[in-house]
Amino acid sequence: MVLAAMLLPFLASAQMDAETPKGRFLRPTTRIGEIIEYELSYRHEPGLNVIFPDSTATYAPFEYVGKKYQPTRTRQGISLDRTVYQLRTFSLDSVQRLQLPVTILRGRDTLLVPSTVANVTLKRAVPQLADGATPTLRQNTVLLPVKPAFNYPYWLAGATLLLLVLGGAALVFGRRWRQRYQLYKVRKNHVYFLAQYARHVERFTLSRSLTNMERAITLWKNYLTNLENNTISSLTTREIVAHYQNDADVRLALRLADRVIYGNQFSEDDTETDLAFDLLRSFAERRFELVRQRLEN
Structure with missing residues (x-):
């Protein structure tokens, strides 16, 4: 047990x-x-x-x-x-x-x-036939709709070819296109500057307001800064004259403008202020021509 x-x-x-x-x-x-x-x-x-x-x-x-x-x-x-x-x-x-x-x-x-x-x-879906028997085939010739397939190889080949053509065109004509675009922007900015500059001069002539004269001088400095990619907009009158190799027109125009703005010395007529405005506009047009010729060559 x-x-x-x-x-x-x-x-x-x-x-x-x-x-x-x-x-x-x-x-x-x-x-x-x-x-x-x-x-x-x-x-x-x-x-x-x-x-x-x-x-x-x-x-x-x-x-x-x-x-x-x-x-x-x-x-x-x-x-x-x-x-x-x-x-x-x-x-x-x-x-x-x-x-x-x-x-x-x-x-x-x-x-x-x-x-x-x-x-x-x-469980068979089709009944099993005897040995050697041939199944009866059912004919159906109705076409079924087929959704078009996106041909990726051809599109990729086409996109690659297009990129190669654009790349070759950029290598051959890229520099010329950039020059033309730069020339277009320079011309457009010059036309805009002349219109705005003339508006400030006209307002000064009508109002004899120093504010309008200061705006005209500031517009002139900013335009040359963008045109030549320099920094004269932040320079003093003496530094600007030195930057442009003591140019006679710039020296005289800025001296007349400083005497009016900072010395509040208005002449009996508008001869001196008109001369200052004309000299600054003429100098801006000369600098524009230099830049335009450089871009075209």
Whole structure:
């Protein structure tokens, strides 16, 4: 009696270890290419290390699509592992079978335990013909609409060719185009300067306001700054005269303008102020001609 009681746990353990994994299809029938679910479950003792097949296993005659597994559940001293596999078949056998092994790890040893054999019946869409019989073909010559496909290779080749042509044109004519564009901007800015300058001079003549004269001088400085890319807009009268190599027209015009603006010395007539305005406009036109000739050559 004592010996039998001592052997009972080992016998129970051996019985649980010997239990066969259960494999079954969740549907009795399937079609070619249709996904069918196959369930593999195994009840075992809690301390057993069990590994179920993964995507690298052999599922012939089926193909592996995916799987869904559940965590191990242990109740009343028995653990349950369960996995549902998504499979599909392209075999034409009427009845197809599948038997997957479960791997059990015992230290350094590995034990493969095959599951029960599961069967599924292939449901044919076309009735099976007798040997040597030819199926009846059904003719259908109605054209189906086909959506035009975008021809990427030709468009890419065309875009590449266009970029090459534009790049070559830029290399050959780029400098000339830049010169023409610069010349266009210089002419446009010069016309704008002459119109604004004439407006300030006219306002000064009518109002004798120093503000209008200062605006005309400031416009002249800013125009030459942009035209020649220099900094005379921030220079004093002496520095501007030195910058233009002591030009007689610039020296006289700025001296007359400073005497009126800073010395508030108006003459009886407008001869001196008119002369200052004329000299500044004439000098700006001469500098414009130098820049224009440089761009055209």
